Amino acid sequence: MIDAVIVKPEEMRECAQVAAQVRHTIHAYPEVGLNLTQTEKTIVEALKSFGCEAIETRVGGADVAGVVCVVKGDQPGRTIGLRADSDALPLNENTGVPYASTRAKHMHACGHDGHVATLLAVVKYFMEHRHFAGTLVAIFQPGEEGFAGARHMVEDGLVERFGIDEFYALHAEPTLDVGTVGFVPGYATANADTFEIVFEGQGGHGSRPQFSKDSIVAMGEAILALQTIVSRNVSPYYAAVVSICCAQSGDPDGTSVMPQKALLRGTTRSYEPEVQDLIERRMNEIAQGIAQTYGIKATVNYTRLYPAMYNTPENVQAAREIAALAIGAANVKEFSRTTGGEDFSFMLLERPGCLFRLGMKDADHTAPVHNEEFDFNDKAIATGAAVLASIALTRMKS
Known part of the structure; x- marks a missing residue:
């Protein structure tokens, strides 16, 4: 049996209620990107209201609204980092809630306002x-x-400056019932990459194609050939996706150009x-081969955005056991990996840890x-905060 320090959701109720009000403010004034000035201000004000003094802002750069708050216990131990993402999405909101977004094309549609609120509840509890x-x-x-x-x-310098030993985080999950959490050991999200392929031939009159070098025919062949990367090059024991989401050429009015x-x-x-390496290599080989066949030029730009998020199995096992003690074993679920991207992966490349899923679903969500x-379910804040706090307290002393 793990020697755990447990915080129950009912012990988090008051902290969760305070944090929910902060969430509503952040939700009403969502910001997209890195320089979230108003969100940053709201977070710092909340932390100061809890009595926090060790607060650093602009961790990440002058145009990055990264906020870090340090709370030290009265005994020596390890340093645990808990992360909450804070940005919104470029969407128009249609929830009808009283605290709905006041900004067009800005909305907290991924629960990051709730992630912030949950971590604020944890900080408030620790300060008390x-x-x-x-x-x-x-x-x-x-x-x-x-x-x-x-x-x-x-x-x-996040890891070095604050001496972090392990990282933990959560993410809202609408397919799980509120009051539950879900864990995935190993790869939990995918390498999220983008690509652009430009075929450059020679334009001309549609009635005399022999005097042109047709980039559209090359593009059409590439659309089909790229699909063979997954079906014929990647082993069926592995999962992979190659999706062409944009194909552009010519002018809709230029029917003979x-x-x-x-x-x-x-x-x-x-x-x-x-x-990942295989996909990038084959994409280049296919594009260049087709270009050579048609006597044209191909340029491939392959961008690796977010690495796959790897939940350290040992940390997942420990976190799962701690969560079971905090909210009951019946409320700790197995969850499947997804092909989405998650930049918490950058932190897990530096230190062990994991991200778990926090249930949102009820009749209204x-x-x-x-x-x-x-809309993030406020009822989930106490659950998420209790699990995060229990993980942090237990891993700090282990």
Whole structure:
């Protein structure tokens, strides 16, 4: 049996209620990207109201609203980092809640406002219960939605400056019932990469194709050939995705003009580094081979955005056992890995740890994330905060 320090959800109720009000403010004034000035201010004000003094802002750079708060116990121990992402999405909200977004094309549709609130509840609890071993580092990270905020904070010395031994985080999950959590050992999210392929031939008149070098035909062949990467090059024992999401060439009004260029854009997903390498290599080989066949030029830009998030199995096992003691074993679920991207992976490349899923679903909360009707379930804050606090307290003294 693990020697755990447990905080129950009912012990978190008051902290969760205070944090929920902060969430509503953040939800009403969402910000996209890295430089979340108003969100940063709201977080810092909340931390100061709890009595926190060890607060650092702009961790990640001058234009990065990374906030770090340190809470030390009265006994020596290890240092545990808890991370909450804080940015919104470019969506128009349609929830009808009293605290709905006041900004067009800005919405907290992925639950990051709730992640912030949950971590604030943990900090408030720790400030009120200072008799513990170790140090809590609360990390409020902007720019998860495509801006790699975690990478910016890591590159700014997050791990070294604060001496972090392990990282933990959570993410809202609408498919799990409120009051439950879900764990995935090993790879939990995928390598999230993008690509752009430009075929450049020679334009001309559609009635005389023999005097042109047709980039559209090359693009069409590439659309089909790229699909063979997963079906014929990647072993069936591995999972991978190659999706072409944009194909552009020519002018809709130019019915007799053969364009000089044709462009493909899309995304690839994989888990293992060797599969990621294979996809990139084969994409280049296919594009260049087709270009050579048609006597044209191909340029491939392959961008590795977020690495696959690897939940350290030993940490998952410990966190799962701790969660079972905090909220009951029946409320701790197995969860499947996804092909989504998550920049918490940058932190887990530096130190062991894991991210778990926090259930949202009840009669009033059924919308998926990244949907105009999604709203984080305030009832989940106490559950998430209790599990995070229990993990941190136990791992600090281990």
